[in-house]
Amino acid sequence: MNPVPDALSGRLAAALERRSALLGRLRSEQTDAYRLFHGAAEGAAGLTVDRYGDLLLAQSFHHPLQEAQLAELETFYARAFPGLPLIYNDRSRSNSRIINKLSPKRLAAARQPRRARELGVYYRIQGRHAGQDPWLFLDLRAARRRVMREAAGKSLLNLFAYTCGVGVAAAKAGASRVVNVDFSKSSLAVGEENARLNDLGVEISFVRSDVFPALRQLSGLGQPRVARGKRMPPFHKMEKQQFDLVFLDPPRYAKSPFGAVDLVNDYPAVFKPALLCVAEGGAILCCNNAAEVAREAWMDQLQRSARKAGRPIRDSEWILPESDFPSYDGRPPLKMALLRV
Ligand SMILES: C[S@@+](CC[C@H](N)C(=O)[O-])C[C@H]1O[C@@H](n2cnc3c(N)ncnc32)[C@H](O)[C@@H]1O
Structure with a gap:
């Protein structure tokens, strides 16, 4: 065939x-x-x-x-x-x-090694490297564009940062401070190069850490050294702090000693601690690229989870992929929502 x-x-x-x-x-x-x-x-x-x-x-x-x-x-x-x-x-x-x-x-x-440019921001690109995915996900342009509109003077926490595209875009757009978190050393190294390619006048950090202990510490929930009778591996220490903007774009499924990311069955496992890192009056931009999750069901879950966490959503806005990512059914697999809390 x-x-x-x-x-x-x-x-x-x-x-x-x-x-x-x-x-x-x-x-x-x-x-x-x-x-x-x-x-x-x-x-x-x-x-x-x-x-x-x-x-x-x-x-x-x-x-x-x-x-x-x-x-x-x-x-x-x-x-x-x-x-x-x-x-x-x-x-x-x-x-x-x-x-x-x-x-x-x-x-x-x-x-x-090459450079590509998006909305005036340079990104490192290579047709082949040690990983599989390109170093810039193009369907996330709509989210990077939205973050750039929002970022001036604000602090940003970029979770599951990969090559830190969102963090670098926010810094370029005038964010006051950017913290990128990912456990992949090689992805963060590309992120640092992305920062070098642009004229960034702000504090931007690249934290090599599992997102779960990072979020538990930043949110003040605390990361125990022993959980369910098991000694946790060493983790990067972080102080409790909140951010004006949190960007949450987890992979579809990933398991680590600290927790499981599962966008189909348990989005709240990452959403709730991420929400607790949003400062009062701030916003979280969250993504879910699991095609089988319908956007209405996902939004219901986010609303419920936010209420339970004591941080109800005051306003929500869908961000759609731009028209170089057409959809055959009007339901693009990548769902992106900006929630104000
Ligand atoms: C889909 S990519 C995120 C894309 C990214 N938001 C962007 O702007 O291109 C998923 C990233 O999550 C990271 N990751 C997966 N599980 C993790 C965990 N438990 N802690 C930290 N990083 C994790 C991977 O290393 C990978 O870089």
Whole structure:
């Protein structure tokens, strides 16, 4: 069975045509990182093509691209974006790891450190590196844009920070102080590089820590050294403090000795302690990318959980992915909500 229809270049062309106004606007906003083809809604589920500055990145998630399809894709983008190298990462195995080999020339281009720009902020990009995901998630642009509008003069806590895109964007937009928390040393190292690429005049820190003990300490709940009869591993010490803005974007599922992140079954496990770190009159921007969680059910859960925590939500606002991430059913998998408490 052919997973991607033959007229692939027709679909790529239609997608590019649909984006012509958006791409003009993004250019004027100093943005050269965007999704060019979102297969789920544009006729080839499991295939995406992104532009990151002077690099084009194609990824397949369901089936590997056949040779002829890859050739068609390369020919199309070589005409549309002459001179930009295109790297193809096949991530169609169940663990989502990149499995296809590249020619030595392409591999060198894929490993070359580059910069992409979004809303005037520079981000480090590489077509291939030790991890699997690109260093900037493009569907989060809408959230970074919203945080930048909100950030001037405010303190921000960026949880599950990855390469600290949200933290760096907030700092660039005039946040007074930014704290990024993630347990991945290599992701935070890219975050530090992102900070260096921009002219940031504010205090920005990169805390290598499990989010659970960080939140328990920041919120004042406290992290016990022994829990359920088990001695906890050593953890980074933090003082109790609150922030004007908290950004919460956990992975779908992750287990650590300190707790489990599970966006389908237990969002409150991370939401509640994160909410307790929001200063009175502040806001939390939270994300849930589990497609099977409906936004109404998720919002109900957030409202209930906030009431129980004694921090009821005063106002809520949905943030939708921008139009380079079209949805086929009006229910994008990535849900983002800004809640004022
Ligand atoms: C989906 S990414 C977050 C994307 C990020 N918000 C952004 O702006 O690009 C998930 C991140 O969570 C981190 N992570 C997962 N479980 C964690 C935990 N218990 N404590 C700290 N970081 C964790 C991973 O290292 C990864 O960087």
